[in-house]
Ligand SMILES: Nc1ncnc2c1ncn2[C@@H]1O[C@H](COP(=O)(O)OP(=O)(O)OP(=O)(O)O)[C@@H](O)[C@H]1O
C-alpha cells in the first residue's frame with residue numbers, strides 16, 4: 440500500500456495563489472476526505488496529486504517518490520470525476536478496459552480483468568451497453584470500475600456521487616466504503632456532503648480559501664474543532680456560534696454577556712474581562728437539565744422523523760436546537776432552552792479555540 444506526502448504545496452494561476460503551503464501525510468490504506476466551501480481549492484489540490492495541474496512550488500511524494508514532474512499516467516493514481524468522463528461511443532466493457540488496451544495488454548487478459556471487476560461492481564449484465572443507456576449510478580460504477588482496472592496505488596475521487604439522487608448516493612457511499620475495505624487501497628476523496636465525509640473518512644481535511652484549516656478523525660473535528668470555521672463547517676445542522684463578551688472571571692468560570700441574545704451565562708473557560716469571544720453550542724447540546732438558560736422565541740419547527748429541529752430567535756440571533764432537548768416547542772411561542780455550560784465551546788476574537 441502506498442502513502443502520500445504533500446509538503447508545502449502551492450498553486451498559483453498567473454499571480455493569483457489558490458493553494459497555500461498545503462502539507463499533509465496520507466498513510467497507506469487511509470481514506471482521506473477533503474471538504475470545504477466551493478472554490479476553496481479541493482479539486483485543484485486533488486488534480487495536483489493526479490498530475491492534471493502543475494505544482495507551482497512544494498513537493499509531492501507518492502510511495503516515497505517525488506512526483507512533481509512525473510507524467511499523470513505514471514503516478515500510479517486512478518481518478519474518478521464527478522462527470523464520469525465515459526466515452527459515449529464505447530460499451531461498458533470497452534470503457535472499463537480502455538487503459539489496458541492502450542497499455543497493449545492481450546485481449547484475453549483484458550476480458551478476464553473486466554469480467555472480474557464487473558462482477559464486484561454488479562455490472563456484468565451491462566457490459567455490452569453504451570453509457571447513454573445507463574442510469575447515473577450505473578455510469579458512476581463504470582467510472583469506478585475503469586479506475587480499479589488500472590490497479591492504481593492511490594484512488595482519487597472528485598465528488599463522485601454528487602450527480603446522483605439521495606437514495607443512490609447512500610447505496611454508492613456504502614459501495615465505496617466496502618470497496619475501500621476490500622481493496623485496502625489508499626483513497627483521497629473530495630466531497631461537499633457532510634455525511635459522506637463523516638462516514639467514509641479515516642481523516643477529514645478541512646480547507647478554506649486554499650489553506651488547510653484542520654486535519655483529524657471525523658469525530659475529533661466534530662467534538663474538538665480548532666476554530667469557528669471548522670466548528671461551523673463540520674456538523675449538520677451547523678453549530679450555533681454566539682458572540683459574547685466576558686463580563687467577569689471567577690472560580691465558577693467566565694461570566695458572559697451573550698451579545699444579540701440579551702442573556703447572561705457562566706461557562707468554564709479562560710479569558711480576560713472585556714474579551715470578545717464566541718460561544719459554540721451544537722443543536723444537540725440543549726438539554727432540559729442544563730444549568731444555563733436562554734429565553735427564546737420559536738420561529739420554525741422541522742420534523743424529520745427521527746429528529747426534530749427548532750429554529751428559535753433571541754434578539755438578533757436565530758439558534759438551531761434539537762427539539763429533543765427543548766420540550767414542548769411550538770412555532771410562535773416562547774421557550775426556555777437550557778444547556779450544560781460544560782458542553783459549550785469557546786473561541787477567541789480571531790476565531791481560534793480557547794481551551795479550558
Ligand atoms: N484554470 C484556472 N484558472 C484560474 N483560476 C482557477 C482555475 N481553476 C480553478 N481556479 C480557481 O482556483 C480556486 C479553487 O478552485 P477549485 O476548483 O479547486 O475549488 P473547489 O474547492 O474544488 O470548489 P467546488 O467545491 O466548487 O468544486 C477557485 O477560486 C477557482 O476559481
Ligand SMILES: [Mg+2]
Nearest residue numbers: 481482483597
Ligand atoms: Mg471542485
